Amino acid sequence: MYRFVECVVAVAEGRDAALLAELEAALEEPGLALLLRDVDERNGRTVMTLVGAGEAVRRAVVRCARKAIERIDVTAGRSAWPVRGAVDGVWIRPLAGGADLEACRALADAIRAAIADRTGEAVRVEACEPSTTVHLVLEGAGEAAHRIAAQLGEDARIERSLCFPTGDDRTSQLSVDVRATRDDSIATILESITAAAAAAGLRVIERRIVGAVRRDALAAVLGDAATGPGRPEERILEDLVERCGVRDFPQRLGSAFPVPGGGAAAARAGHLAARLAEKVIRVSLRSKSSLPIRDRLEPLLDAALRAARRFEQLDDEDQAAFHDLLEAMRSPRRTEEERAARDAAMARAATRAVLAPVETMETVVETLDILDHLTGHATEGHVRAESDLGAAAELARSVFTAVEWNVRANLPFLGDSPSPDDITTRVESLRQQMETTYAATVERLRGIVDR
Numbered sequence: 001m002y003r004f005v006e007c008v009v010a011v012a013e014g015r016d017a018a019l020l021a022e023l024e025a026a027l028e029e030p031g032l033a034l035l036l037r038d039v040d041e042r043n044g045r046t047v048m049t050l051v052g053a054g055e056a057v058r059r060a061v062v063r064c065a066r067k068a069i070e071r072i073d074v075t076a077g078r079s080a081w082p083v084r085g086a087v088d089g090v091w092i093r094p095l096a097g098g099a100d101l102e103a104c105r106a107l108a109d110a111i112r113a114a115i116a117d118r119t120g121e122a123v124r125v126e127a128c129e130p131s132t133t134v135h136l137v138l139e140g141a142g143e144a145a146h147r148i149a150a151q152l153g154e155d156a157r158i159e160r161s162l163c164f165p166t167g168d169d170r171t172s173q174l175s176v177d178v179r180a181t182r183d184d185s186i187a188t189i190l191e192s193i194t195a196a197a198a199a200a201g202l203r204v205i206e207r208r209i210v211g212a213v214r215r216d217a218l219a220a221v222l223g224d225a226a227t228g229p230g231r232p233e234e235r236i237l238e239d240l241v242e243r244c245g246v247r248d249f250p251q252r253l254g255s256a257f258p259v260p261g262g263g264a265a266a267a268r269a270g271h272l273a274a275r276l277a278e279k280v281i282r283v284s285l286r287s288k289s290s291l292p293i294r295d296r297l298e299p300l301l302d303a304a305l306r307a308a309r310r311f312e313q314l315d316d317e318d319q320a321a322f323h324d325l326l327e328a329m330r331s332p333r334r335t336e337e338e339r340a341a342r343d344a345a346m347a348r349a350a351t352r353a354v355l356a357p358v359e360t361m362e363t364v365v366e367t368l369d370i371l372d373h374l375t376g377h378a379t380e381g382h383v384r385a386e387s388d389l390g391a392a393a394e395l396a397r398s399v400f401t402a403v404e405w406n407v408r409a410n411l412p413f414l415g416d417s418p419s420p421d422d423i424t425t426r427v428e429s430l431r432q433q434m435e436t437t438y439a440a441t442v443e444r445l446r447g448i449v450d451r
Contacts, residue, residue, distance in 0.1 A: 003316065004098035004246075005107060006130070006237065007050040007057045008211055010088040011068045014044040019071055024048070026064040030257035031056035031319075033244035036235065038210045040135075042166065043173070045088065047133075049211045051241050054099060054107045055320045061090055062114045069119045082164050087115075090125040096238070101127060130214050131159040131177040136193060137206035138172045144200035145172035148193065152176060157189060171205070212237035258326060263318035263357050266402040269395050270364060271311035276392035277304040277370050284383045293382045300370055307367045314360045318406070321352035325410070350413030354423055357403035361430045364400045368393065368437040375444040390445045397438045400431070 009027075013019055020039065023046075027034055032052030039046045050057065065087045072086035090111060092104040099107070104127035112125040138145050149163035152174075159177035166173050178189055194204050213235045245251050249268065253260055281301045284290045290297060328345035332338045371393050377383040407427060411420045418426075 003054055003100075003103055004051060004095045005054055005057060005104055006093040006095050006212065007052070007061060008089075008091040008093070009048045009050065009061060009064060010083075010090075011046050011048075011064075011072065012044060012074050012083040012086050012088055013068070013072050014040045014042075014046050020046055022071070023064050023067055026067045027060045029056045029060040030255070030259060031246065031252065032060050033241075033246040035237075035240040035244060036212060045083065047210055051095065051237075051244070052246055053316075053319070054103065055316075055323060057092070058107060058111050058114065059323070061111050062118060065090070065115045065121075065123055066118050069121050082162070084124055085121060087121075087123045090123065092125070092127045093130050095241070101129065104128075128159065129179060131179050132213050133210040134176050134178060134190070135206075135208050135210055136174040136176070136204055137166065138174060138197055138202045139170065139205045140172065140197075140200075140202035144197075144202055145174065148196045148200065148202075149174055151196065152189070152193070155189065172202075175210075209235055211235070212240060214238070259319050259322050260315075261318075261322060263322065263360070263403055263406045264315045266357075266399045266406075267311050267315040267318055267360055269402070270360060270367065270399040271308050271315070273364075273392040273395040273399065274304050274308035274311060274367050274370075276388050276395070277367060277374065278308065280374055280383060280385045280388050280392075283385055284377075287384070289384075290377075290382050293377055293380075296373075296377070297383075300373055303366070303370050307363055307370065310363045311360070314356055314363065317352070318356040318360070321349065321356050325349040325353045325413070344415075346413050347415035350410045351415070351418070353410040354407055354414060354418075357406040358423065358426060358430070360403045361400050361427065361434070364396045365430055365433050365437065367396045368434060368441060371396070372437050372441045372444075375441050375448075378448055379444055386445050386448050390442070390449075393438060393441045393445070397434065400434050404431075 011023060013023075020037075024034060024037070027048065027050065029052065032050055034048060034050055036049040037046060038049075050060070052060070068086040074083060074086055090108070092108045092111075094101050094104055108125045108127040112123065115121060115123045115125070138148075146163045149161045152158050152161035155161075157179055159179055160175070161177075162175045164173055164175075165171075174193065176189070176193070190207065197204055215236050215238050249260065253265060278301065281297050281304060285294065285297055285301075325346065328342060328349045331342040331345055333342050371389055374383050375386075375389055378386060378389065383389075404427065407423065411423060414420050414423065
């Protein structure tokens with residue numbers, strides 16, 4: 001759950017600046033950045049757009065929701081928007097190079113369950129495809145505006161369409177979520193809304209973008225969608241993400257925050273080793289010299305891709321496990337019951353914190369096995385790029401020795417299953433396999449290079 005996502009949180013408060021500051025503070029979390037805050041004083045609602053690693057988003061959103069539910073009184077009628085509660089909704093969206101929709105659904109389920117567990121409230125938390133939100137104010141009220149909203153709701157290009165009053169008798173509001181697209185659907189829909197409003201005797205007097213705009217939808221909205229505050233060119237999601245630096249792994253690694261740390265760094269190095277193996281195979285497959293062993297190279301390519309994906313997952317798992325261990329360490333221990341609960345939580349978290357690096361070791365062994373097969377083919381002249389194979393082997397071995405430190409550091413916190421002895425035995429077995437395969441691989445490579 002450490003792949004990055006876009007997260008939109010809407011709360012039923014738009015006038016109390018101090019409370020909004022508290023909600024923002026609740027969202028502060030390593031691996032997460034607040035990109036935009038759209039405060040709608042007229043409707044008493046605020047939309048906050050975040051980007052971050054899934055696990056960081058989960059913790060921050062649950063804290064913010066808990067604070068909002070404690071502090072916002074929805075019975076006071078402060079919001080003109082038809083809100084569903086103190087937290088009007090949470091939307092999780094895929095991010096290029098980050099989580100896919102399936103991972104977003106899993107994250108949404110985890111957030112929804114955690115909020116319910118901590119507050120007893122059922123909050124709408126959904127995973128959805130990227131979209132652009134446009135708010136429009138129509139001069140004129142009544143059934144005509146609701147008919148327009150209903151018509152838009154039947155359009156396949158519309159994620160959601162909502163009509164509600166502004167608080168006076170002269171205007172109505174439309175909120176339209178348009179699916180992100182490279183074509184002109186946003187501009188076309190806005191034109192359709194304007195034409196439909198005119199035909200019904202209404203006039204569009206305000207249009208504004210809420211939240212971020214995906215770059216591929218920008219051409220459709222630039223200069224057309226926004227007449228209110230927040231021009232679309234200032235809300236390009238990709239630019240906001242780049243500027244905030246939250247996805248800059250080396251920057252986060254060098255920060256004062258404990259996560260990410262050595263385990264995640266090692267998993268990323270393992271990912272690079274597997275990708276180097278992939279490169280060697282792909283280059284070799286383009287060469288005529290590989291024709292006699294093509295049927296043996298293709299399974300190795302599949303294995304390298306599996307190893308690369310597994311290292312990515314282990315990067316996530318290591319960071320999540322260490323976060324859980326830190327949270328367990330910070331648990332209260334004033335009473336016997338609290339101490340017992342803390343010890344149990346620490347044992348569970350330590351198990352994850354030990355198993356992630358152990359599984360990284362297993363993936364290193366698998367990667368070295370791939371490299372060993374490739375160097376065998378290299379001695380026969382069917383595979384080249386010996387320097388890349390050597391670099392991959394050295395990277396893989398360094399990953400193994402690096403994550404051993406994580407295992408050693410967390411062994412004392414383990415419970416009985418698995419026990420420290422079980423883990424130690426498993427690590428020693430993996431080390432023997434790693435050293436044997438590494439030595440054979442490097443010996444072959446040196447023989448080829450030193451000819």
